[in-house]
Amino acid sequence: MRHRATVDPTRANIAVLVSHEEHRRVPFTCFQCPDAPCQAACPTDAIARDETTGALAVDAEECILCGACVAACPYGNMLLFDPDPAATKCDLCRGNPECAAVCPQRAITVAEGRSTEADIEAALEAARLELGAAPVRRHPG
Ligand code: SF4
Numbered sequence: 001m002r003h004r005a006t007v008d009p010t011r012a013n014i015a016v017l018v019s020h021e022e023h024r025r026v027p028f029t030c031f032q033c034p035d036a037p038c039q040a041a042c043p044t045d046a047i048a049r050d051e052t053t054g055a056l057a058v059d060a061e062e063c064i065l066c067g068a069c070v071a072a073c074p075y076g077n078m079l080l081f082d083p084d085p086a087a088t089k090c091d092l093c094r095g096n097p098e099c100a101a102v103c104p105q106r107a108i109t110v111a112e113g114r115s116t117e118a119d120i121e122a123a124l125e126a127a128r129l130e131l132g133a134a135p136v137r138r139h140p141g
């Protein structure tokens with residue numbers, strides 16, 4: 001919603017992954033990786049970390065829509081939808097994530113500090129146990 005003038009869960013920077021076999025649902029979004037493959041893949045250095053929030057964000061002025069970041073993210077958390085002017089990802093809404101604000105169950109909380117590789121592996125393992133498979137969100141078509 002914040003990044004697009006529409007409410008469309010299929011284009012949101014956070015996704016709810018569904019396992020029909022396990023009858024489970026798991027919210028899934030960017031890990032703000034310490035050594036982010038999306039950032040490393042960008043040929044124009046359009047992806048930079050906000051040192052205040054710790055989030056990686058795309059500078060739309062620098063994005064040439066090449067899709068390298070989409071291919072590089074192992075988890076499908078970089079998005080590129082026509083007719084968006086740039087690739088998008090979760091940027092923690094500049095420090096006030098709206099997904100956390102609207103969750104009626106308060107199931108999404110904002111933690112202090114930066115993600116480590118161990119944090120990411122623990123989150124992946126928890127999601128694997130819930131879903132019965134490695135979590136990767138749908139890539140945009
Ligand atoms: S978009 Fe993917 S590669 Fe980039 S920081 Fe997020 S999870 Fe890591």
Ligand code: SF4
Nearest residue numbers: 042063064066067069
């Ligand atoms: S789509 Fe944009 S942000 Fe992604 S790698 Fe290409 S130039 Fe960088």
